[in-house]
Amino acid sequence: MRYPFSEIESKWQKYWEENKIYKTNLSKTDNKLYALVMFIYPSGAKLHCGHWYNYGPTDSWARYKKLKGFNVFEPMGYDAFGLPAENYAIKTGIHPFDSTMTNINDIRQQLKKMGCMYDWNSELMTCVPHYYRWNQWLFLQLYKKGLAYRKNAPVNWCPKDQTVLANEQVQSDGTCERCGTVVIQKNLTQWFFKITDYAEELLEGLNKINWPEKTKTMQRNWIGKSTGTEVKFKVENSEEIITVFTTRPDTLFGVTYVVIAPEHPLVDKLTAKEYKEKVAAYRDSIKSLTEIERTSTVKEKTGVPIGAFAINPVNGERVPIWIADYALLTYGTGCVMAVPAHDERDFEFATKFNLPIRKVIIENGTKADERLESAFTEAGEMINSGSFNGLNSDDGIEKISDYLEQKNLGKRKTNYRLRDWLISRQRYWGTPIPIIHCPKCGEVPVDEKDLPVELPYDVEFNPSGESPLASNKNFMNVKCPKCGSDAKRDPDTMDTFVDSSWYYFRYLDPNYYDTIFDTSLAEKWTPVDMYVGGAEHATMHLLYARFIHKFLRDIHYANSDEPFTNLIHQGTITNQGAKMSKSKGNVVNPDEFTVEFGSDVFRLYLMFMGPYELGGDWSDKGIAGTDRFVQRTCELFSRFPKILEAVQLKSKFEISLLNSEEKSVYRKINQTIKKFDEEINNFRFNTAIAALMELLNELNKNIEKCSKEIQAYTLERYGVLLAPVAPHLAEECLQIIGRGESIFKNAEWFEPDAEALIEDVVNIAVQINGKLRTTIQLPMNSEQNEVKNAVFSDEKVIKNLDGKQVVKEIFVKNKIYNIVVR
RNA sequence: GCCGAAGUGGCGGAAUUGGUAGACGCGCUGGACUCAAAAUCCAGUCUGGCUCACACCAGGUGCCGGUUCGAGUCCGGCCUUCGGUACCA
Numbered sequence: 038m039r040y041p042f043s044e045i046e047s048k049w050q051k052y053w054e055e056n057k058i059y060k061t062n063l064s065k066t067d068n069k070l071y072a073l074v075m076f077i078y079p080s081g082a083k084l085h086c087g088h089w090y091n092y093g094p095t096d097s098w099a100r101y102k103k104l105k106g107f108n109v110f111e112p113m114g115y116d117a118f119g120l121p122a123e124n125y126a127i128k129t130g131i132h133p134f135d136s137t138m139t140n141i142n143d144i145r146q147q148l149k150k151m152g153c154m155y156d157w158n159s160e161l162m163t164c165v166p167h168y169y170r171w172n173q174w175l176f177l178q179l180y181k182k183g184l185a186y187r188k189n190a191p192v193n194w195c196p197k198d199q200t201v202l203a204n205e206q207v208q209s210d211g212t213c214e215r216c217g218t219v220v221i222q223k224n225l226t227q228w229f230f231k232i233t234d235y236a237e238e239l240l241e242g243l244n245k246i247n248w249p250e251k252t253k254t255m256q257r258n259w260i261g262k263s264t265g266t267e268v269k270f271k272v273e274n275s276e277e278i279i280t281v282f283t284t285r286p287d288t289l290f291g292v293t294y295v296v297i298a299p300e301h302p303l304v305d306k307l308t309a310k311e312y313k314e315k316v317a318a319y320r321d322s323i324k325s326l327t328e329i330e331r332t333s334t335v336k337e338k339t340g341v342p343i344g345a346f347a348i349n350p351v352n353g354e355r356v357p358i359w360i361a362d363y364a365l366l367t368y369g370t371g372c373v374m375a376v377p378a379h380d381e382r383d384f385e386f387a388t389k390f391n392l393p394i395r396k397v398i399i400e401n402g403t404k405a406d407e408r409l410e411s412a413f414t415e416a417g418e419m420i421n422s423g424s425f426n427g428l429n430s431d432d433g434i435e436k437i438s439d440y441l442e443q444k445n446l447g448k449r450k451t452n453y454r455l456r457d458w459l460i461s462r463q464r465y466w467g468t469p470i471p472i473i474h475c476p477k478c479g480e481v482p483v484d485e486k487d488l489p490v491e492l493p494y495d496v497e498f499n500p501s502g503e504s505p506l507a508s509n510k511n512f513m514n515v516k517c518p519k520c521g522s523d524a525k526r527d528p529d530t531m532d533t534f535v536d537s538s539w540y541y542f543r544y545l546d547p548n549y550y551d552t553i554f555d556t557s558l559a560e561k562w563t564p565v566d567m568y569v570g571g572a573e574h575a576t577m578h579l580l581y582a583r584f585i586h587k588f589l590r591d592i593h594y595a596n597s598d599e600p601f602t603n604l605i606h607q608g609t610i611t612n613q614g615a616k617m618s619k620s621k622g623n624v625v626n627p628d629e630f631t632v633e634f635g636s637d638v639f640r641l642y643l644m645f646m647g648p649y650e651l652g653g654d655w656s657d658k659g660i661a662g663t664d665r666f667v668q669r670t671c672e673l674f675s676r677f678p679k680i681l682e683a684v685q686l687k688s689k690f691e692i693s694l695l696n697s698e699e700k701s702v703y704r705k706i707n708q709t710i711k712k713f714d715e716e717i718n719n720f721r722f723n724t725a726i727a728a729l730m731e732l733l734n735e736l737n738k739n740i741e742k743c744s745k746e747i748q749a750y751t752l753e754r755y756g757v758l759l760a761p762v763a764p765h766l767a768e769e770c771l772q773i774i775g776r777g778e779s780i781f782k783n784a785e786w787f788e789p790d791a792e793a794l795i796e797d798v799v800n801i802a803v804q805i806n807g808k809l810r811t812t813i814q815l816p817m818n819s820e821q822n823e824v825k826n827a828v829f830s831d832e833k834v835i836k837n838l839d840g841k842q843v844v845k846e847i848f849v850k851n852k853i854y855n856i857v858v859r
Numbered sequence: 860g861c862c863g864a865a866g867u868g869g870c871g872g873a874a875u876u877g878g879u880a881g882a883c884g885c886g887c888u889g890g891a892c893u894c895a896a897a898a899u900c901c902a903g904u905c906u907g908g909c910u911c912a913c914a915c916c917a918g919g920u921g922c923c924g925g926u927u928c929g930a931g932u933c934c935g936g937c938c939u940u941c942g943g944u945a946c947c948a
Contacts, residue, residue: 365948668899807930847878
């Protein structure tokens with residue numbers, strides 16, 4: 038008989054729900070374990086294999102921990118705001134709220150069919166006022182501390198659609214995803230969160246969390262800490278000062294020109310009359326080309342001189358000032374001292390424009406007057422550097438910095454690549470920004486007691502050149518809270534990464550009304566112990582959440598420094614080499630498989646495919662293997678109905694009293710417990726399941742020849758091992774053999790019998806000159822002399838040693854005996 | 860360009876601190892059951908050589924070299940694939 042998965046899965050899902058098996062008692066906090074998977078974006082595409090791959094195995098890990106005795110909290114919710122719902126509305130006319138709600142209802146049903154142990158009491162969605170009002174509250178707290186501010190920033194603008202585009206809506210050739218028009222940059226006044234204030238702590242904190250090294254490296258690079266020195270250059274015939282940032286003050290004597298970012302305000306002040314025209318033309322040229330050229334291949338550097346000259350503070354030399362697009366306004370001071378001899382970019386630029394290249398550091402073994410073929414960027418001996426000549430350049434960095442600081446010509450400075458977080462979105466489907474713009478008072482924050490600023494239902498989504506909310510007069514027109522005069526709301530909404538940067542607190546009580554979340558629960562349950570989600574969030578969500586967590590700590594809402602103690606990235610499941618996406622039409626629908634094989638089989642298959650962190654290309658070849666495993670398991674248990682009731686259950690057997698099949702089975706079940714435990718604990722699901730398969734093979738071979746006591750002992754343990762990875766099947770199997778209640782109601786985990794883990798005999802590999810010649814079977818822990826006797830009396834060894842001289846013998850207990858001959 | 864990860868049978872993939880390469884599964888081949896097929900069960904399955912067969916021999920973890928009694932694992936140099944990043948001074 039085939040395992041009737043459909044009946045059995047719904048039977049147990051119903052049982053779990055009715056008996057509230059997965060409702061976590063949050064007041065019990067000893068042994069708490071917060072297991073979290075990144076919440077789901079409820080798009081119309083429903084659950085795909087990638088979701089399953091993320092949620093199924095993570096749930097198995099959480100179940101394993103529950104059986105191990107942890108009080109596990111595993112919630113699920115919906116990251117419900119966002120651009121795709123709005124784009125869908127533009128295309129179909131269906132309101133984002135309506136489509137999102139429909140999707141959530143569908144997805145909830147799909148999620149429930151997976152059979153995860155989510156605590157549905159904690160379900161949340163971000164698009165409802167009682168969630169997003171706390172985004173607004175959070176905004177106001179940041180605002181109060183000066184960490185939310187407004188400034189001009191460029192956005193991607195499609196001139197045809199008259200709309201702002203997110204970066205991912207701009208194609209690689211710089212055109213609009215929808216209409217193919219070339220996207221331009223437009224400046225708008227927008228809101229920022231000052232994440233840069235936390236740059237150093239965000240960097241330092243990485244040392245304290247157990248995250249994948251590569252993710253931490255990505256965050257480190259993203260934060261991009263760089264220590265150097267700011268140096269002041271006077272400008273000839275001007276009162277202005279150009280301050281440059283350099284990590285190589287040791288090369289200061291090699292400066293042959295200075296570069297300023299084209300958009301830098303100093304440019305207007307310094308440009309000589311006869312250069313104004315050329316400078317203006319250059320600035321125009323890069324404005325229109327930036328986005329296309331940035332994304333194209335390696336761009337050749339461009340620039341023009343502005344007809345002004347800077348004075349090198351250490352040698353008084355007069356060097357030309359240029360503007361060039363390789364100087365970025367947004368990094369450092371926006372000004373660069375150019376040392377072509379020792380910087381690749383400057384070298385390239387100087388070569389192109391025929392600017393002088395002066396060596397001030399020589400590479401060991403080269404001569405001072407040798408021509409440079411490329412920039413020499415490493416350390417060496419300083420030359421042409423006045424009193425600093427002869428120093429090693431590493432010392433020179435310190436000495437020149439000291440000199441500059443003493444003479445008040447510069448000072449040491451640390452810079453970060455990290456930029457502030459732009460949170461304004463000129464979109465409808467998001468959290469309204471709780472700010473009122475008053476013609477008299479300027480920007481006025483909405484009073485906390487007036488939150489939430491509700492997102493109105495009626496707006497015009499079709500792109501009109503401004504934020505959709507601006508079309509709703511009832512929403513936009515308000516009285517200024519300060520002076521009472523006519524004022525307008527901010528028409529923008531927040532980046533949805535704001536929603537996801539604190540949702541793990543809210544899960545603990547999603548209906549909490551008094552504050553952003555229940556802080557007393559948060560103190561006990563955060564940080565999240567295990568967080569599982571895609572690596573694509575490395576420098577966005579995972580950085581923003583760390584920032585907001587630290588901010589909440591600073592305003593005394595959280596008592597920890599980091600949100601996620603442990604982090605695991607599941608790999609990506611691709612299809613025909615490409616990421617699954619609706620637009621590529623390569624999405625694999627999991628229902629295909631769950632309908633045919635059941636959710637346990639599908640979950641098992643996803644786990645068995647390969648290492649969890651690697652993912653892989655989708656293939657359904659092999660799902661038959663996990664299906665067979667489930668069938669054979671069910672069949673095995675069916676042969677032993679109520680066996681647990683028929684015998685006196687023992688927790689340990691004396692191995693020496695067992696017959697050989699019993700010994701073999703007893704050893705195997707205990708070895709499997711040990712192996713499975715280690716593997717699943719470390720998210721190595723593929724090998725955990727392989728161990729169960731080995732066990733099943735052993736049982737099918739030998740269990741019939743065992744006593745009823747051994748059979749009961751083994752099957753009960755096997756059933757419990759199955760429970761994390763195939764929960765419905767395990768519940769059913771345990772019920773068949775007569776275990777009373779749900780294993781997840783009365784959590785239990787068996788420890789292996791240490792004595793059963795030890796074999797009495799081992800195979801020892803016999804090598805001659807490192808080549809395997811034979812293996813011999815000997816008692817466990819045989820000493821070298823015993824092994825030696827056996828080895829040298831072995832026929833094959835004798836044959837192979839014939840006429841040769843033994844030089845050396847290497848013995849590794851229970852493993853190897855290697856004879857070195859000449 | 861830079862940073863990171865990975866290259867093992869026909870396929871997905873296993874291999875503690877260097878110590879019997881290919882666990883487990885798919886697929887394939889042969890057999891049993893069946894009127895037949897499916898399903899199921901049993902056996903075989905890294906490659907080459909030799910053998911009726913058992914056995915035996917040689918080679919083998921992307922490529923080249925090194926360390927070692929012994930390397931998939933460590934070191935140096937390449938090649939390929941996949942992620943991340945884009946002039947950060």
